[in-house]
Amino acid sequence: MDRLDAMRVFCAVVEAGGFSRAAERLGMSTSSVTAQVAGLESHFRVKLLNRTTRSMSLTGEGRACYEQALRLLADVAELESSMHDAADTPSGTLRVDMPGLISRLYVAPALPRFLAQYPEVSLRATASDRMVDMVEEGVDVLIRIGEVADARLVARPLLQTRWVCCSSPAFLRELGAPADPSALADYPCLGFLSPQSRRLRVWQFAGAESFTPRARATFDHVDSLIEMCKAGAGIGQFMSLSVADALRSGELVPLLEPWQADGPVVHALYQQRQQRAAKVTAFVDFAAELFAA
Incomplete structure (x- = not known):
């Protein structure tokens, strides 16, 4: 068992509120998710979750594990990001969410050019106007129209x-x-x-x-x-x-x-810890040039 992967799965179960919903978000089977969490409990020799047919809750040890796992995973993500930054080559999976209007009329027609320019980047884009939890849903860049409500995010104006x-x-x-x-x-x-x-x-x-x-x-x-x-x-x-x-x-x-x-102003939003990530910088610069044109 890869304990780091198991921790990622465990955190996803906690945040999704259930094994099947976590499996759907992670693209895994429910049985694999259950096995990962069970393996983590076996390794630590503690019960992390109280489970019934209708509900799920964290044990005291499970809450402590979840909080420390989040910090550990954030540190690992920052390390990976800094290593990519050192290479200065945008790469890896880039997750972007934007309003349907902006996607259809402006960004989507230009994305082939972005992908051709950065062949090591794999794009996962979604179109929505809903509130998105960037950490929980693993989104790297949000494009939004209007005021920025979350002061924790870096907001780069793209268009007035x-x-x-x-x-x-x-x-x-x-x-x-x-x-x-x-x-x-x-x-x-x-x-x-x-x-x-x-x-x-x-x-x-x-x-x-x-x-x-x-x-x-x-x-x-x-x-x-x-x-x-x-x-x-x-x-x-x-x-x-x-x-x-x-x-x-x-x-x-x-x-x-x-x-x-x-x-309203159109902004590109991203987390402060990702402001040096090469793939994020590349996409935000691309969006800024696109709207400037």
Whole structure:
């Protein structure tokens, strides 16, 4: 039995809250996970977990083992990272999580170039907007839109977005463009309904009051709302990332440009202990160059 691997498995069982869930995360069979933990208990000659058919809990010895194993595994990871840094060659598995919008429109099309540039890196990417525990889920880099809530993470700004009002060319031909933000009250508007709060997002402007659209139509799905805007249903306000392609193609026309306000910032997030890891540095630099372009 490799005791280091067994400790990794044991910690995964504790963090997942069960053997089957840990097995799923680790890509192992449940019987292998059970055998690893049993082997660790046999080696230490103590019981680490209280197990019943319905629940699992740490024993006193198990809690002490878990806390010390976490420190040991972190030290080993830091040692491995420093050895890779010494070689200065990005290598190993890189785990990245990013919003679906950013993945689909920006990062995914450019990833073949990243992989060609760093042939020793193996990429595992996921697309989500949920809160991710980087330590528990083994994620190396997060790309997120908006404020950084976790002060323990290093946050590198990648892009300052803008709030863009726009409509379809057909809509403009029929109703014309509003002269200023106050004129929006006379136009059919499309509102974004927050999936969490179920409230309309207030439109933001530079040098003018914010505006809550008396929406002709609302949607809690940004892509669908953009498609409605393209089809001429009304004026919408969107984050610049979301409508950049439609503006370039002419499917949407920007409005009220002198009043465009700053939107949320896109950040790359990673743990402080990984800020010198070659694979992390390579990907964050790649992302920064990608958004700068």
